[in-house]
Amino acid sequence: MAAKIDQTQVKKVAKLSRLDLTETEAAEFTGQLSAILEYMEKMNELDTTNVQPLAHCLPISNVFREDAVKESLGTEKTLANAPQRDGEFFKVPKILDEI
DSSP, X not given: OOOOOOHHHHHHHHHHTTOXXXXXXXXXXXXXXXXXXXXXXXXXXXXXXXXXXOSOSSOOOOOSOOOOOOOOOOHHHHTTTOSSEETTEEXXXXXXXXX
């Protein structure tokens, strides 16, 4: 059986994640993470030699449309409803300050 996670490991991961855990939270998470690891250890005991890997539990196929080349709208139709334009471009407010 895999070694249980201890509070030292929880605190180390919390520090790496920049989480400020209290002693109570660290103790609570230690118990929760240990329970998860114990459950995963039980899952490892299952014989999965004849089980095919799958990406989804439901029989879903690609629902996207076929990728086909189509004629574009063109500049005039694209810019027809633009609030402001500058020739063949959209004109938008400046958002960056001068450097």
